[in-house]
Amino acid sequence: MAYETIIVEIEDHIALVKLNRPDAMNALNEQVFKELADFLTSAQTNDKVRCIVITGTEKFFAAGADIKMMSELSFVDAFTGDIFSEETAQIMRVRKPIIAAVAGYALGGGCELAMLCDFIIAGDNAKFGQPEVNLGIMAGIGGTQRLTQAVGKAKAMDMNLTGRFMDAEEAERAGLVSRVVPCKKLMEEAMGAAAKIAEKSMITVMAIKESVNKSFEVSLSEGLMYERRVFNSLFATEDQKEGMAAFLEKREPQFRDR
Numbered sequence: 001m002a003y004e005t006i007i008v009e010i011e012d013h014i015a016l017v018k019l020n021r022p023d024a025m026n027a028l029n030e031q032v033f034k035e036l037a038d039f040l041t042s043a044q045t046n047d048k049v050r051c052i053v054i055t056g057t058e059k060f061f062a063a064g065a066d067i068k069m070m071s072e073l074s075f076v077d078a079f080t081g082d083i084f085s086e087e088t089a090q091i092m093r094v095r096k097p098i099i100a101a102v103a104g105y106a107l108g109g110g111c112e113l114a115m116l117c118d119f120i121i122a123g124d125n126a127k128f129g130q131p132e133v134n135l136g137i138m139a140g141i142g143g144t145q146r147l148t149q150a151v152g153k154a155k156a157m158d159m160n161l162t163g164r165f166m167d168a169e170e171a172e173r174a175g176l177v178s179r180v181v182p183c184k185k186l187m188e189e190a191m192g193a194a195a196k197i198a199e200k201s202m203i204t205v206m207a208i209k210e211s212v213n214k215s216f217e218v219s220l221s222e223g224l225m226y227e228r229r230v231f232n233s234l235f236a237t238e239d240q241k242e243g244m245a246a247f248l249e250k251r252e253p254q255f256r257d258r
């Protein structure tokens with residue numbers, strides 16, 4: 001599939017995906033989600049990709065779903081078309097790690113896309129928000145769910161009901177983002193984090209991602225049991241032997257994803 005709304009570069013086992021609708025502040029339409037889902041699904045089986053970074057520009061990650069596209073939708077269109085649902089499901093099925101590198105606006109569907117990633121690194125000019133309420137609609141891809149899990153009820157209600165934006169500092173304090181760095185250093189930081197992940201055992205990395213995500217779906221006791229079972233299973237890998245041998249021999253491990 002040739003992409004028009006995203007630009008993909010793969011280097012050193014990192015796929016850098018840039019949202020590319022600059023005239024509309026990277027507003028998300030069906031084409032963007034289809035292209036993103038297509039690439040991320042293909043990355044799953046591409047040995048050249050061990051970690052993915054999704055980003056926008058220095059001024060905007062994405063200013064939300066495309067309001068022009070949505071403005072003419074009827075209830076029947078929205079209900080039967082069920083836009084974005086298959087693509088977001090596909091993105092959720094990606095087992096390789098995905099980092100969102102967010103500078104500037106991440107609003108509405110843009111904030112939700114960032115939250116679909118495994119973690120968010122923010123530039124100090126980042127602004128997060130769920131301003132759908134100003135348009136007479138509400139969040140529809142996790143802005144009332146994932147945001148609440150990330151920042152708690154008080155801030156999620158505040159952001160969804162008032163439509164106010166949260167700056168990078170507040171987002172870090174609230175647990176929405178993992179790190180805040182000066183905007184100019186954002187890509188260096190995000191690519192550095194991706195490089196660290198890319199050098200680990202892919203089996204271990206995918207097991208960790210799956211296990212953390214499990215915590216959102218099941219009770220604590222079930223989650224702990226799941227974690228224990230996966231932990232035990234990693235002792236069947238060559239990479240566990242290599243990782244521990246390397247530590248004891250005071251050298252860098254050479255993981256082979258076996």
Ligand code: DAK
Nearest residue numbers: 024025027063064065066067068083107108109131140141
């Ligand atoms: N859609 C379309 N175009 C947008 C846009 C958007 N979300 N955001 C910005 N643009 C366009 C503007 O129309 C403008 O285009 P031109 O007039 O130059 O042609 C250009 O980008 C620059 O925007 P501004 O002139 O407004 O720039 P400012 O710096 O003054 O303001 C801003 C930046 C980000 C504060 C402002 O543009 C803004 O408030 N944008 C809208 C933010 C917003 O309301 N986002 C939420 C959209 S609703 C669904 C699930 C989820 C969703 C939908 C469906 N289903 C499951 C079905 C999600 C909904 C949303 O995200």
